[in-house]
Amino acid sequence: MSVTSRHRLRKILLSLITAALVAGYALMLPRQLFDVPYSTVLYARDGELLHARVAADGQWRFPPESHLPEKYVAALVEYEDHRFFHHPGVSLPAVVRAALQNWQAERVVSGGSTLTMQLVRLSRGNPPRTVPEKLREMVTATRIEWSYTKEEILALYAAHAPFGGNVVGLEAAAWRYFGHSPEDLSWAEAATLAVLPNSPALIHPGRGREALQAKRNRLLERLLRNGTLDTLEYTAALIEPLPSAPTVLPQQAQQLAGGLPAGTLLHASIDAALQERAQQIVDHYGAGPLAANRIRNAAALIADVQSGEVLAYVGNITPSSADADDGRAVDIVQSRRSTGSLLKPFLYAALLSEGQILPHTLVFDTPLNLGGFTPTNYDKQFSGVVPASTAVARSLNVPTVRMLAQYNSGRFLSLLRSMGLTTLDRSADNYGATLVLGGAEGTLWEMTGLYASLARSLERYNRAGAYAAGDMHPLTLTPTDTASPAARSSSPTQEDLCPLSPASLWYMFEAMSGVNRPEEEAAWQEFSTMKQVAWKTGTSYGNRDAWAIGLTPRYVVGVWVGNADGEGRAAMTGVGSAAPILFDLFSMLPSAPQWFAEPLGDMESVAVCRRSGHRATEWCRASGDPVDTEAIPRAGMASEPCPYHRPLTTDSTTRSWFILPPAAEYYYRQSASDYTVPPAATALRPLELIYPHHNAILYLPKGFSAGGETATERFVFRAAHRSDSATLHWHLDNRYLGTTRSASATGHTLTVAPSAGEHWLTVVDEAGNSQRIRFTVLPRP
Structure with missing residues (x-):
């Protein structure tokens, strides 16, 4: 090989080695310096710690924060690495000084490590101190300085430095030892936490605490000498005591925090004081009236209407060690439950929006049979007709079912989905009339959020004369810019604009405002200090769920009461069990400046x-x-x-x-004394069957045979006639059944025992007026 060839080969090899070294240097850092588990941490909107859960490895290690307080940075840099902001990761003067000190002492008394080198050591799990390890730390430190800013390096160090026992990181240390945020550290506290990672065992009670105090005071003196502290600050810091025993970290919003993924750091919109008071109110009822009725669970939400920010999140009654199996670890706010009557006001507003009814249009409140389903009102009574607004205010089932048939259940289901209800995952035919009677499921989160969106939309219209895109959005747990819809949490299935007209919303809230209060609030209108609230209750079938949701132009409050396992309680209703909690929560909120203006x-x-x-x-x-x-x-x-x-x-x-x-x-006419019955001879329709209806399906009780004459279940048929002296003749399948000659308090009634199958019923009065209907008798499925 010629000299020229050997020279060229050496250049190639040198280039390859250089490239390999550069590549190795560039790629030597892992994607993340620390592969460790973090605590789950929940903060209130003002930075107050609401809840912290220990990391999977048993350490109190809060997720890293990007910002460090100035006092701590000043103390840390002065103590550990006063040239930190001027070196590239390695301080040669510090290395030389450490080498001289170690040579003179004939042992290792100084490592010469910069903060960046200490960060490398922490990220590698504190391996044994050897010369090769030190060299590795130095090289890696320069590489870190290439990829991270000085502020990021300090933040990573502060988040992973040991502070004694199972406390790791500045955030955890500040809360555990001083009970407040690092932002609120005094100079004495900042100095204590700056020196502690150097000897973390000194934090424990005993003789070591004197050494810790001495180290702290020496650092304070250095801060005085370099001009960081003045004499007054220095003197005040010296007399501050060291922390005593670690404080117990707060455990508010337990169910919310419990649902967060491990290691989550959430700066929530929650108001710490409001959260504590709301939890106390729910716990008070949980230990009193609810416990007396064997009701074990309750949940509540308070949110700001305009922003949708959640101000209080009570996922359940506070768990206790004595009640391990009471379901109180369940986050009821996010649980799917029967909605009871909560959807009725939306149907009322939908009919108003389309002009199908006016606010007080009469709706029939008479017996009804829909394919074998016979809805009844809660009190088992009928009024004949009621204003639509009254049907909403009194939560009457029968008029609401008739309004649903008028609007169309499929269209109403689509409307609810368009407004953000994601739990309605069955077909309209499957729901049937039960869609507005509790057959649909919903969460307290979504139901409260929907009521807030409608209130927000009406307020927007009254301010701007039109709805705005983004006003229909879910609640959010993070503080948002209310002027920027893009900053809010959103659902891809929600429409931007409210599909209900402003006037329909105003009348809906008016109808909800007229509802009678719980017993203790019965005279609320007589007190000028009482808040006007639009509110709706709901009670599911079997008394398994009790709801109350209320709103003002400023706040929305949602409450659920029941048992997480679905056990019903006979005395549990929305009005009696959930509404009292609702109004206690409203009592601690500021009043809205004014009520909703008419659009x-x-x-x-x-x-x-x-x-x-x-x-x-x-x-x-x-x-x-x-x-x-x-x-x-x-x-x-x-x-x-x-x-x-x-x-x-x-x-x-x-x-x-x-x-x-x-x-x-x-x-x-049983309750309306001013009603005058028209002359039967001139009336257009003097006779009407009340039960059964045309095409009704009647079910035999279980245990009865469906085979012809063996089915002997009896039904009470009922008819109405305008004349109190009318005589009615009854025929079943052209077979004479009997005659009723006067209308008693229950109307014209006849007990009939039809066999299974299809039948025709005919009723005729003495003037020849008649009505003929078809019905079917089936065995109970």
Whole structure:
């Protein structure tokens, strides 16, 4: 090989070696310096620690924070590495000085390590101190300085330095030893934590604490000499005592923190004081009225309407060691539960939005059979007709089911999904009428968030004259910029704009404001200091869930009460069990400056029949019944005019009568003393079957045979007639059953024992008026 070739080969080898060294140097750092588990940490909006859970390895090691307090940085740099901000990771003067000190002492008395080198050592698990290890630390330190800023290096060191026992990192140390954030450290506290990682065992009680205090005071003196402290600050710091025993870290919002992934650091929107008081209120009821009824669980949310920020998150009653199996570790806020009646106001608003009803339009409240399902009101009574607003306020089931049929259950289900309810995962046919009666599931989180979104949308309209994109959004646990929808938590299935009209929302909140308070709040309107609240309760089938959600223009509060395992309690209702907690929570909140303003830009003034709630006709005025000028939703201008005031001619005289269908009239007149029954001979429809209805399905009880004549279950059929003296003739499948000659307090009733199968029932009065319906008898599934 020639000289030229050997020279070229040496250059190639040197280049390859250099490239390998450069590549090794560039790639020597792992993707993350520390592969260690972290504590789960939850902070309130003001930086107050709400909850901390020890890391998987048993250490109190909080996730790294990007910002360090100035006092701690000044103390740390002065104590460990006063040239930190000027060297590239290795301080040659420090290395030379350490070598001389070690040579003179004939033992290792100084390592000459910079803070960056100490960071390398921490990341490698504190291996034995050897010369090769020291060289590795020096090289790695320069590489770290290449990839990280000085501030990032300090933050990583502070997060992983040992502070005695199982306390690792500045954040954990500040809370464990001093009970507050590092941002609030005094000079004495900052100096203590700066010197502690050098000898972490000194923190424990005993003789070592004198050495710790001496080290702290020497550092304070150095800070005085370099001008960081003045004499007054130095003197005050010297007299501060060392921390005593470590403090117990707070355990608020236990269920929320328990649901966070291990190692999560969450700076939440929660108000620490409000959270504590809300938990106390829920715990108070949990230990008192709820416990007395063997109700073991309750949850509550408080949120700001405008931002959607959660201010208090009570996932359950505080667990106790004595109640290990009471379900109190469950986060009820995120649990799917039967919604009870909580969806009814949305249906009312949907009908108003489309002009299908007006706010006080009468809705039938008479017996109803839907494919074998016969809804009943909570009190088992019927009113004949009730205003739609009253149906919402009183949470009446039968009128609501009729309103659902009017709107269409499939359309209503789509509307609910578009507004952000993600738990409605069945078909409309599967839900049927139970969609508004508790057959649908929801979470306290989503239900409270939806009510907040609707209140937010109405407030936006009243301020700006239009809805804004992003107003319909879920609640959020992190502080947000309320002027920036993009900064908020959002759901990809939610629409940006509220699908319900402003006027419909205003009337919905008005109907919810008229609900009677729990017993202790019954006279709330008599006290000027009491807050006006729009609220809705719900009770699921079998009394398994009790709900109460209330709102003002400023706050929304949601409460759930029940047993996490689904056990029902007979005396548990939304009004009796959840609403008292709701109003206690509202009592500690500031009042809204004003109530929701009428959205007049979405309203029209029109004459409304006070008796029927429909747009008034000439016959409404002619009847002498009051006609009012009301502001109604603009869509309501196309609604049906009053169908109940009609002209009737008797004895050559024509006058206006308020006429209800016979079945509605029968129930209505039992409580409406001012109702005048029209003459039966002139009425358009004097006779009506109340039960069963056309195409009704009647079920035989379990145990009865479905085979023809062996099924002997008896049903009570009922009919209404406008004339109290009417005689009705009953026929089943063209077979005469009997005659009823007078309407008792229960109407015309006849006990019938039909066999299984399809039947035709005919009822005829003495004037030949009749009604014929078909029904089917089936065995109970």
